[in-house]
Amino acid sequence: MLALVPMASSVKLLFLCFLSLFISFSIAQPSFRPKALVLPVTKDVSASVPQYVTQIKQRTPLVPVKLTVDLGGGYFWVNCEKGYVSSTSKPARCGSAQCSLFGLYGCNVEDKICSRSLSNTVTGVSTFGEIHADVVAINATDGNNPVRVVSVPKFLFICGANVVQNGLASGVTGMAGLGRTKVSLPSQFSSAFSFLRKFAICLSSSTMTNGVMFFGDGPYNFGYLNSDLSKVLTFTPLITNPVSTAPSYFQGEPSVEYFIGVKSIRVSDKNVPLNTTLLSIDRNGIGGTKISTVNPYTVLETTIYKAVSEAFVKAVGAPTVAPVAPFGTCFATKDIQSTRMGPAVPDINLVLQNEVVWSIIGANSMVYTNDVICLGFVDAGSDPSTAQVGFVVGYSQPITSITIGAHQLENNMLQFDLATSRLGFRSLFLEHANCANFNFTSSA
Numbered sequence: 001m002l003a004l005v006p007m008a009s010s011v012k013l014l015f016l017c018f019l020s021l022f023i024s025f026s027i028a029q030p031s032f033r034p035k036a037l038v039l040p041v042t043k044d045v046s047a048s049v050p051q052y053v054t055q056i057k058q059r060t061p062l063v064p065v066k067l068t069v070d071l072g073g074g075y076f077w078v079n080c081e082k083g084y085v086s087s088t089s090k091p092a093r094c095g096s097a098q099c100s101l102f103g104l105y106g107c108n109v110e111d112k113i114c115s116r117s118l119s120n121t122v123t124g125v126s127t128f129g130e131i132h133a134d135v136v137a138i139n140a141t142d143g144n145n146p147v148r149v150v151s152v153p154k155f156l157f158i159c160g161a162n163v164v165q166n167g168l169a170s171g172v173t174g175m176a177g178l179g180r181t182k183v184s185l186p187s188q189f190s191s192a193f194s195f196l197r198k199f200a201i202c203l204s205s206s207t208m209t210n211g212v213m214f215f216g217d218g219p220y221n222f223g224y225l226n227s228d229l230s231k232v233l234t235f236t237p238l239i240t241n242p243v244s245t246a247p248s249y250f251q252g253e254p255s256v257e258y259f260i261g262v263k264s265i266r267v268s269d270k271n272v273p274l275n276t277t278l279l280s281i282d283r284n285g286i287g288g289t290k291i292s293t294v295n296p297y298t299v300l301e302t303t304i305y306k307a308v309s310e311a312f313v314k315a316v317g318a319p320t321v322a323p324v325a326p327f328g329t330c331f332a333t334k335d336i337q338s339t340r341m342g343p344a345v346p347d348i349n350l351v352l353q354n355e356v357v358w359s360i361i362g363a364n365s366m367v368y369t370n371d372v373i374c375l376g377f378v379d380a381g382s383d384p385s386t387a388q389v390g391f392v393v394g395y396s397q398p399i400t401s402i403t404i405g406a407h408q409l410e411n412n413m414l415q416f417d418l419a420t421s422r423l424g425f426r427s428l429f430l431e432h433a434n435c436a437n438f439n440f441t442s443s444a
């Protein structure tokens with residue numbers, strides 16, 4: 001029609017305006033799709049043991065929600081019993097695709113809402129809770145700064161109660177599970193925005209500055225650093241444990257935690273004599289090495305602890321002093337020099353597959369406490385309360401030989417690639433940087 005009728009210039013102009021409006025709409029329409037998301041992670045010492053806390057925005061209207069980060073946790077759960085107000089929260093109906101993403105689940109016969117067990121992996125308390133979906137808002141990043149807020153309208157979580165919230169850091173009302181499930185934070189974010197199934201975490205050693213967590217691929221650029229930290233990682237395969245070692249899982253489910261293959265341990269380049277059977281995972285799920293953000297310190301099976309501690313004391317060459325719990329091996333502060341890499345002690349090297357080495361330097365191996373300086377590892381045999389969570393939900397969980405705890409992870413960039421099942425790691429001390437160097441000032 002337009003071709004047949006000669007247009008007056010004003011009509012033409014109007015048409016052009018429409019055309020350009022249409023074009024700009026169709027460019028703006030496919031909503032912004034982020035390649036990666038970013039969250040701050042704060043070390044919080046308000047509870048009995050340090051916790052690493054993040055904050056997302058959820059609900060309608062949006063409110064900030066503080067969550068303890070649980071690397072091996074399967075779920076995002078939040079207390080719905082107290083203070084949950086939202087006009088967009090919707091329960092998931094039994095038989096729906098939303099419920100099946102949780103694997104095995106329970107169904108309430110009356111209202112047909114599905115439910116799943118959830119646990120506070122800090123205290124070991126578990127309950128059952130309804131599965132709900134609600135809006136979550138989070139910052140997208142270009143790798144340098146937060147760039148703009150994006151939201152996921154139906155982000156799945158389990159409704160917890162006051163009893164499971166107890167023991168979390170001040171103001172924290174739930175936990176952010178990053179484990180190997182279809183409903184952990186990394187899985188839900190990567191499927192919502194179709195980005196790579198990778199996430200990274202960098203825990204700050206200070207309670208005053210924010211560490212950082214990324215969902216999606218790099219670049220992970222830290223302010224003044226000119227290097228992209230995703231390009232300097234060393235990789236090792238992630239291993240699956242066929243049996244869950246966590247509380248409150250249905251018996252027989254595989255573990256959703258992250259295990260790596262430690263083959264031997266070296267102190268000062270000398271092999272520590274160990275019973276290597278303990279280093280692999282047997283068919284009952286016993287043994288092996290996992291990584292945890294809820295264990296504040298690395299926990300070692302008792303014979304491994306004794307062997308590592310003995311080799312370490314010998315390599316340090318200083319006398320030990322009366323230990324301070326939960327540690328068993330301490331020195332006088334005056335006997336250990338301080339350096340840029342932390343206390344001047346020999347590295348503890350975890351030798352992984354293909355001779356790849358994870359070096360634990362002084363800043364990560366040692367803890368200053370009450371005028372003494374201690375090897376920041378805990379003997380699972382001597383102090384079961386800080387060791388393997390000892391509660392039982394119908395069956396006993398297999399015991400892991402080595403649990404690498406948060407103190408040993410601080411100021412290391414860890415990237416979990418779920419598609420290729422590998423862990424990338426790098427100590428930021430080698431980059432003359434730390435996990436608090438990400439620039440959280442929005443560049444939008």
Ligand SMILES: *[C@@H]1O[C@H](CO)[C@@H](O)[C@H](O)[C@H]1NC(C)=O
Nearest residue numbers: 057137138139146149440442
């Ligand atoms: C996004 O980042 C900015 C700057 O750090 C922050 O003020 C804001 O609260 C963040 N928004 C969300 C939804 O987390």
Ligand SMILES: *[C@@H]1O[C@H](CO)[C@@H](O)[C@H](O)[C@H]1NC(C)=O
Nearest residue numbers: 274275276277278279287303
């Ligand atoms: C090594 O550990 C395994 C598993 O706990 C145990 O069965 C075996 O007896 C141990 N071997 C030695 C020599 O202590």
Ligand SMILES: *[C@@H]1O[C@H](CO)[C@@H](O)[C@H](O)[C@H]1NC(C)=O
Nearest residue numbers: 145223224439440441442443
């Ligand atoms: C942080 O990012 C903001 C926004 O891009 C920028 O203005 C500021 O200079 C950066 N700060 C540092 C310390 O690099």
